[in-house]
Amino acid sequence: MVQQLSSEQQPSEKQLSDRQPEKQPVIYPESDGQPMADNTKQFRWIVTIKENLERLFAADAMVFVAGDLLWYPVEGNNAICQAPDAMVAFGRPKGDRGSYQQWREEGIAPQVVFEILSPSNRLKEMSKKLKFYEQYGVEEYYIYDPDGIDFAGWLRTGNAFEVIEDPSDWVSPRLGIRFVLQPDTLEIYRPDGDRFLTHVELGQLWEQERQRAETAIAQLEQERLQRQQEQERYQALLNHLRQQGIEPPTLE
Numbered sequence: 069m070v071q072q073l074s075s076e077q078q079p080s081e082k083q084l085s086d087r088q089p090e091k092q093p094v095i096y097p098e099s100d101g102q103p104m105a106d107n108t109k110q111f112r113w114i115v116t117i118k119e120n121l122e123r124l125f126a127a128d129a130m131v132f133v134a135g136d137l138l139w140y141p142v143e144g145n146n147a148i149c150q151a152p153d154a155m156v157a158f159g160r161p162k163g164d165r166g167s168y169q170q171w172r173e174e175g176i177a178p179q180v181v182f183e184i185l186s187p188s189n190r191l192k193e194m195s196k197k198l199k200f201y202e203q204y205g206v207e208e209y210y211i212y213d214p215d216g217i218d219f220a221g222w223l224r225t226g227n228a229f230e231v232i233e234d235p236s237d238w239v240s241p242r243l244g245i246r247f248v249l250q251p252d253t254l255e256i257y258r259p260d261g262d263r264f265l266t267h268v269e270l271g272q273l274w275e276q277e278r279q280r281a282e283t284a285i286a287q288l289e290q291e292r293l294q295r296q297q298e299q300e301r302y303q304a305l306l307n308h309l310r311q312q313g314i315e316p317p318t319l320e
Contacts, residue, residue, distance in 0.1 A: 096146050097138065098166040104136045104153075106186035109214050112266060113184045118154045120256070120264040124245070125156075132160040134168065139178060141204040143171040150200050152181040156243065170204075177205035180242050185213040198222070202229045208242055210235075212254050219249045 105111035118135035125131035138151045149167075155178040157168070170177060181201055183194070194211070201209045202222075209222040209229065221238060222229035232238060236249040244259040256264040265273060309316050 094144055094146055096140050096149075096167050096169060100138060100149070100151055102151075105184075106188050110184050110186045113212065113214055114153045114182075116264055116266050117182050117184075117256070119267065119270065120258070121154065121156060121243070124243070124258055130159055130161055132157040132162055134165070137165065138167040139170070140167060141170045141177060143169070150197060152178065152201075153184045154182040156180040158242070179205075179207040180240065181206050181209050183209075183211045185211060185215070187215065198229070208240055210240075210247075214254075217249070217252060217254070219247060219254050221247075 105114055114135055118133060121133045125133060133154070133156050135154045136151050137155065138149050139155065140146060140149045142148045155168075157173065157176055157178045159176050160173050168178070183197060185194075198209065202224075205224075207224045211220045212218070219235050221232040221235040223232055223241070224230075235247060237246070239246045245264075246257040248255040248257065258264070306316055
């Protein structure tokens with residue numbers, strides 16, 4: 069049996085129009101559908117910068133480093149986002165993330181971002197990125213063009229960016245790393261003076277360290293065996309003397 073509502077019980081047209089539709093949760097995609105890099109040279113530079121920054125801050129649990137990670141600065145709006153080639157967020161713990169949602173990161177914006185240019189990058193696109201990073205709190209912004217061997221940087225002063233007039237020998241205030249623009253490449257140095265190494269160079273360095281460690285272990289083992297053999301020869305000599313009725317003098 070179906071019971072019909074009386075006219076008093078039925079909602080009016082105004083009540084129906086005043087009802088707000090249920091809000092759907094905002095989805096924050098983890099990919100923008102764009103490739104990380106357009107060519108091997110750009111990819112190599114992105115990996116070099118990101119991995120060396122990881123090594124530099126490996127001992128600091130509150131420095132988060134990422135590469136090609138979507139950053140959403142505004143909750144509720146997934147259209148406002150960028151994916152820097154590399155970024156560093158001080159005051160945020162290490163760990164995996166599908167995206168960097170700033171409201172979940174205590175409102176902390178990445179302080180330093182890097183972009184590596186490729187032939188497909190357009191002036192309009194890079195201008196939009198510059199405006200985005202300026203608007204949403206980045207302190208240092210660096211761009212390197214590995215084809216044109218050109219390096220540029222911006223530093224926050226108040227609410228705006230100021231271009232770094234001569235970045236060819238520049239030390240990052242936040243990172244402590246030094247950029248040196250050579251005629252044929254950009255060199256980046258850690259605060260301890262060591263140069264940023266490529267993935268291949270890091271592998272070679274690890275292999276050299278492994279070989280040195282193996283050599284040192286083998287040398288220590290050889291020295292141990294030599295001491296053991298000397299001790300055995302000495303003990304054999306003592307036993308021989310005692311068999312001859314000779315008691316060796318005791319060393320004090």
